[in-house]
Amino acid sequence: MEQYALLIAATLNAGTVLAIAALGLLINERSGIVNLGAEGMMLCAAIAGFATVVHTGNDWVGFGAGMLAGGVLAAMFGYLVIWLNTNQFATGLALTLFGAGFSAFAGVKYVQEKLPERSSFSVPGLGDIPLLGTALFKQHPMVYFAMALTAFIIWFLFKTRSGLVLRSIGESPEAAHSLGYPVRRIRLAAVVVGGMLCGLAGAYLSIIYTPLGVEGMVSGKGWIALALTTFATWRPLRVLFGAYLFGGVTMLQFHLQGQGVEIPSQFLSMTPYIATIVVLALISRNPALIRINMPASIGKPFYPGS
């Protein structure tokens, strides 16, 4: 039983990386912008966060550095696609390619470096409950932050006026513009918030989840996070559960590898990627399901005054 409790704990931990990034991407997609640079932002943020912790020894400063890195890159992307109306796909791709190169370049010094063992976390009182405590209440605070963030985003998007404005810009930037909302500035804000959350996810990955310097350590999680927003049909709660589901797939394959199952490890390592493809195909099969919540202007350029 104890090992299943540990598996659940590991699943929540792995899902947190995906959840934070995907929630960020959800916000900028709700405003109508797709940022394919998620992987690149996470890579740069992972290195920025890791290097900061190596030099300062403080995890929280590291998270801040990751958010800063993600935010700055997202702002560059945002300026290009929102003001210069460059193609969103190509620009996001450029960001990912740049991020892969830059993180490898800047990260050379930190390859194979390890962060010191952390003291374990435990929610006072609840962490000592047998099994349940191990499964749910001995997590890094960031795991609970992801849950709180989900609740906050649900409240923000669907219960506040600002959330309504953000969604209306995603549906019809022309209508929002004619009502006098600064469409471009709001979109930029959404893109930067998305970048900061991707950055936080990248930093959490390199500081807590796998505290070891490896080139390309994000290994597709940014892309899986992008796919998650589609799976979840742009609904925050579904993003969170989707992230845990994929965290579970990742952990299950590690678990099976650890058990010495007679399947070559490469096939087990493929499962998160193949699962992404399969789920994507299953969900996209019904176009109505996707379109019902899809921001109508997503991916399209907006020219104010045209």
Add this chain to the structure above:
Amino acid sequence: MLKLEARPQASKFWAIGSPLLALVFTVVIGIAIFMLMDKDPIKGLLVFFWEPIKSGYALSELAVKATPLAIIALGLAVCFRSNVWNIGAEGQFVIGAVTAGGVALLADSTTGPWIIPAILLAGVLGGMLWAGIAALLRDRFNANEILVTLMLVYVADLVLSYLVYGPWKDPNGFNFPQTKTFEKVTQIPRLFAGTRINIGLVIALFGVAGMWIYMFRTYGGFQLQVGGLAPAAARYAGFSSRRALWTALLVSGGAAGLAGALEVAGPIGQLTPYVPAGYGFAAIIVAFVGRLNPIGIVFSAILMSMFYIGGELAQSRLGLPKSLTGVFQGLLLFTLLACDTLIAYRVVWKSSNVTSGAK
């Protein structure tokens, strides 16, 4: 203050000027990086832009690396022109290398030179198969091809890894994760003695001509481009978007697979975990910097090849990480996209009171 003003017509000058301006920006940022790293920027620039062209042998090496980039980029240009986003050419390259390598491993000392076309064909089919998965899922299930092709890159790398660590591992290879070195007969024929240039270069040049004719002189190519530029118009005209999707993905996948076959049976000569060299991703940049135009792609492939060679030299001569190549590649695409604004807009000076409230 400076303002952007829409041009009545797209500028032909900036369509060609923009990649050059982007290169200038990339070089300027590069100089800044060299200075930040405490390296002589002149030496840095020489390594990237002079060393790769200073001798006949250097030029031949430049061509060796430019060849796969050009072949993959030609296929991707067809794809991007029809507005299909295959960004997983890297995976199709790897699977092409795997299938071609599989055929090459069948050869023994009695095999005739017919094995060469078989190897190339296997590479093309492998790449097509891998891209075909994305086409099928898009066609049948409406699954986004960007995500599917990209996910398949990771799967392809793991397939290669499984084979070279597992069933295809050279039994006499001291347990290194690699296949045995391919038989001599499988070696792609070289064009000039003393260099590594092989018939891949000729194939690439035929590809340039072939793509030009297909895209600009055939009805099929025309249909594809209309579908990319104006999907609604293509639908009214009765052009099949399904056929465009399949054509785009199979052509680009086949091209990437062919490049993989040429690499693995050419300069590499065996399957190792280091077959994926990022050519599939760099080719995306080659395609855009070359304006999705076959002639432009020749030049941008040469430029990108300089970045690769320059990165290797920067490592050995200046002690800089080889990944500098990736930084410059990413910067080039970034600055290119920004400079492309000049094609549709001109920069004009306007006093700010006229435009107040226009934002």
